[in-house]
Amino acid sequence: xxxxxxxxxxxxxxxxxxxxxxxxxxxxxxxxxxxxxxxxxxxxxxxxxxxxxxxxxxxxxxxxxxxxxxxxxxxxxxxxxxxxxxxxxxxxxxxxxxxxxxxxxxxxxxxxxxxxxxxxxxxxxxxxxxxxxxxxxxxxxxxxxxxxxxxxxxxxxxxxxxxxxxxxxxxxxxxxxxxxxxxxxxxxxxxxxxxxxxxxxxxxxxxxxxxxxxxxxxxxxxxxxxxxxxxxxxxxxxxxxxxxxxxxxxxxxxxxxxxxxxxxxxxxxxxxxxxxxxxxxxxxxxxxxxxxxxxxxxxxxxxxxxxxxxxxxxxxxxxxxxxxxxxxxxxxxxxxxxxxxxxxxxxxxxxxxxxxxxxxxxxxxxxxxxxxxxxxxxxxxxxxxxxxxxxxxxxxxxxxxxxxxxxxxxxxxxxxxxxxxxxxxxxxxxxxxxxxxxxxxxxxxxxxxxxxxxxxxxxxxxxxxxxxxxxxxxxxxxxxxxxxxxxxxxxxxxx
Amino acid sequence: xxxxxxxxxxxxxxxxxxxxxxxxxxxxxxxxxxxxxxxxxxxxxxxxxxxxxxxxxxxxxxxxxxxxxxxxxxxxxxxxxxxxxxxxxxxxxxxxxxxxxxxxxxxxxxxxxxxxxxxxxxxxxxxxxxxxxxxxxxxxxxxxxxxxxxxxxxxxxxxxx
Numbered sequence: 001x002x003x004x005x006x007x008x009x010x011x012x013x014x015x016x017x018x019x020x021x022x023x024x025x026x027x028x029x030x031x032x033x034x035x036x037x038x039x040x041x042x043x044x045x046x047x048x049x050x051x052x053x054x055x056x057x058x059x060x061x062x063x064x065x066x067x068x069x070x071x072x073x074x075x076x077x078x079x080x081x082x083x084x085x086x087x088x089x090x091x092x093x094x095x096x097x098x099x100x101x102x103x104x105x106x107x108x109x110x111x112x113x114x115x116x117x118x119x120x121x122x123x124x125x126x127x128x129x130x131x132x133x134x135x136x137x138x139x140x141x142x143x144x145x146x147x148x149x150x151x152x153x154x155x156x157x158x159x160x161x162x163x164x165x166x167x168x169x170x171x172x173x174x175x176x177x178x179x180x181x182x183x184x185x186x187x188x189x190x191x192x193x194x195x196x197x198x199x200x201x202x203x204x205x206x207x208x209x210x211x212x213x214x215x216x217x218x219x220x221x222x223x224x225x226x227x228x229x230x231x232x233x234x235x236x237x238x239x240x241x242x243x244x245x246x247x248x249x250x251x252x253x254x255x256x257x258x259x260x261x262x263x264x265x266x267x268x269x270x271x272x273x274x275x276x277x278x279x280x281x282x283x284x285x286x287x288x289x290x291x292x293x294x295x296x297x298x299x300x301x302x303x304x305x306x307x308x309x310x311x312x313x314x315x316x317x318x319x320x321x322x323x324x325x326x327x328x329x330x331x332x333x334x335x336x337x338x339x340x341x342x343x344x345x346x347x348x349x350x351x352x353x354x355x356x357x358x359x360x361x362x363x364x365x366x367x368x369x370x371x372x373x374x375x376x377x378x379x380x381x382x383x384x385x386x387x388x389x390x391x392x393x394x395x396x397x398x399x400x401x402x403x404x405x406x407x408x409x410x411x412x413x414x415x416x417x418x419x420x421x422x423x424x425x426x427x428x429x430x431x432x433x434x435x436x437x438x439x440x441x442x443x444x445x446x447x448x449x450x451x452x453x454x455x456x457x458x459x460x461x462x463x464x465x466x467x468x469x470x471x472x473x474x475x476x477x478x479x480x481x482x483x484x485x486x487x488x489x490x491x492x493x494x495x
Numbered sequence: 496x497x498x499x500x501x502x503x504x505x506x507x508x509x510x511x512x513x514x515x516x517x518x519x520x521x522x523x524x525x526x527x528x529x530x531x532x533x534x535x536x537x538x539x540x541x542x543x544x545x546x547x548x549x550x551x552x553x554x555x556x557x558x559x560x561x562x563x564x565x566x567x568x569x570x571x572x573x574x575x576x577x578x579x580x581x582x583x584x585x586x587x588x589x590x591x592x593x594x595x596x597x598x599x600x601x602x603x604x605x606x607x608x609x610x611x612x613x614x615x616x617x618x619x620x621x622x623x624x625x626x627x628x629x630x631x632x633x634x635x636x637x638x639x640x641x642x643x644x645x646x647x648x649x650x651x652x653x654x655x656x
Contacts, residue, residue: 109575123619132513157518166518174621178522192522210568211576308521315560322568323560324586325579329619 042332046124047188055332057116059201060186066115066201072263073111073219077104079260080226084233091236096229103222110215111200118328119205120191122172122180130173137168160307179308181289195288204288207328210321213278220268220275227264282320283313507629514547514623524554526615526623537627538608546600546612547623550593557589590616 042055050059059066077100085097125133137153153168155175166175169182172189176182181193183203192206204212281291285308290296296306310316512534517527528547530540567585571578597614605612605625613624 106575109577113576122621125621126618128511128624129513129618129622132511159518159521164518174619177516177621178518210572214572214576318565318568319560321572322565324558324564324567325571325584326558327584327587327590327616329616331617 038335040332041330041334041336044336045330045332047121048186049121049188051332052116058118058332059115060196060198060203062185062198063201065198069111069199069201072267073104073107073222076226076260076263076267077222080230084230087233087237088229092232100222100225100229103218103225106218107215107222110211110218113211114197114204114208114215115200115202117202117208117211118330118332119203120193120207120326121186121203121205121328121330122174122177122189122191123330124171125173133168133173133175162305162307164307179287179290192287193289207326210325213275213282213321216271216275216278220272223264223267223271227261227268230260230264283316285309285316285320509627509629512625512627514625516621523558524615524620525551531625533627534610534625537610538605542604546604549596550615550623553589553593553596557586557593 040055042051042058045051048061050061050063051057052059080100081097081104085100088096153175155166155168157164157166157178159178164178166178168175169189171182171187174189176189177191179192180189182189183193183196185196186203188203190203190205192209194204194209194212196203197212200212200215202208278288281288284306286296286306290306296304298304310319510533512531514526514529514531517525519525526547528544528551530543534543564585594614594616597612601612609628611626611628613626615621615623618624
């Protein structure tokens with residue numbers, strides 16, 4: 001009895017499969033070797049990020065422009081130090097390369113910090129949480145008839161007298177905290193989301209905003225510094241030998257000096273401008289996002305003001321730059337636990353005999369327990385569920401009915417923009433399921449129990465723990481699944 | 496199969512309650528002190544509220560903007576933030592305190608009542624997750640039965656859409 005898949009991103013399913021294995025599909029043999037090497041959380045991170053150095057470094061997927069930034073800075077500074085500094089340190093003072101060096105060091109340090117650190121990514125909701133939220137939303141909305149998309153989910157909160165709407169993120173299955181936003185490039189919700197900066201190859205959010213600001217500030221100083229002293233260099237030389245001679249004097253350096261000046265000239269304006277803009281943002285405690293949308297501008301209404309501002313510029317600046325630095329919430333380098341650290345014995349035991357398991361979360365086990373009760377009560381009932389695909393983009397399994405996610409049961413009925421199937425399908429498509437709406441939950445939970453039955457049914461490759469989809473596309477497959485579910489039930493009841 | 500046997504041998508998880516964040520004060524980390532109805536029969540209201548209030552206090556301390564945090568910030572800035580490679584931030588220190596406190600509370604108050612608190616840090620600081628375990632005795636199974644039927648009702652409601 002092999003819970004087959006669960007390979008791919010579901011890497012921690014290995015833990016639950018320990019002794020019950022008999023077959024070893026090609027998928028599993030490599031995993032068996034890895035069983036002794038626990039996976040770190042960054043390896044199964046659901047967002048679109050790249051990780052380096054075993055999880056220590058975190059960047060966005062597109063890093064090309066970041067390398068360009070690095071090259072520009074390194075080359076410009078390198079040329080400056082190589083060609084202009086010797087002359088200037090002789091002629092004027094050796095403090096010039098020294099200061100230049102310090103600035104350069106600062107720029108590189110802050111750039112790397114900005115690019116490599118976690119901007120404040122919010123981890124996605126565990127299936128339990130998502131289910132609980134769904135329940136609450138349903139209670140709040142009242143159960144409407146199937147087939148209609150429920151209204152968009154927002155919560156209103158009053159912060160310092162200002163009404164703020166919290167939006168529900170369908171990808172992360174959470175209500176976004178105020179000022180958080182979902183970055184579509186990185187596919188993460190980020191706290192205090194400012195913007196996604198391709199130049200640093202990362203999002204700019206709560207945790208790295210100060211690094212970003214210090215980066216552009218110090219870069220402004222550096223470019224102005226280099227620009228000024230390159231010009232000084234040329235002027236001094238031309239005073240000695242005449243302007244054209246000065247340029248002729250160093251034919252090899254001529255293009256470099258020119259290039260340097262040109263690059264610096266353009267950078268100066270854009271970088272200095274950007275620094276100025278962010279200085280304004282910091283002093284009014286706004287994010288780029290909010291400023292662009294005009295969330296707190298007076299144009300929206302006389303009563304509109306920024307509830308996060310501390311009132312004066314100084315406090316705002318200090319808070320943004322010198323305030324406490326919150327830790328990363330995604331724990332990139334942590335090891336994946338088979339289940340959360342709990343009253344150890346029971347849960348672990350259950351996980352071991354997970355049997356069904358293709359899911360990694362303990363909640364699945366727990367739901368299993370609950371579901372078994374349903375199963376025994378409900379006798380033979382078709383397992384088949386067309387479950388709304390919460391994030392159909394995450395599970396590209398068209399035509400494959402993947403039974404998964406017990407916890408997804410309670411996400412039934414949640415509409416997702418990309419998929420229009422969900423509610424409609426469950427209502428209209430599969431007649432044999434409709435009467436069983438009452439026991440939906442139970443059926444969902446059956447899924448894990450179904451493992452003993454054909455592995456094909458299992459979410460091999462339905463990787464994501466909390467998004468479970470059943471794209472039911474053919475009645476034929478339904479029948480086979482039905483058969484399988486009955487078989488599974490029989491096995492269960494024989495326990 | 497095996498899971499059922501395991502289940503019979505030990506306490507099992509009946510349900511989880513989530514205490515959500517309270518954003519009325521802005522983006523600072525605070526949790527709602529509203530007493531969840533599911534805990535009605537399991538723990539005294541006052542104990543629970545005290546736990547949440549203490550946690551809120553800890554988080555407020557971690558995020559406090561004041562003299563020492565400014566000093567830390569300025570020092571870090573002056574070293575181009577390289578100092579974070581060797582030094583633990585104030586926030587991290589408080590988080591360790593919180594973790595210890597939660598463990599302590601679990602041992603003394605919650606575990607004896609069949610409950611378990613999960614550190615919010617493990618849930619992205621979104622919720623305080625309280626796991627409710629049922630006892631193996633008959634009274635326990637009835638409570639689990641009621642909780643499953645209530646969640647079943649919820650599921651049915653969802654399915655009804």
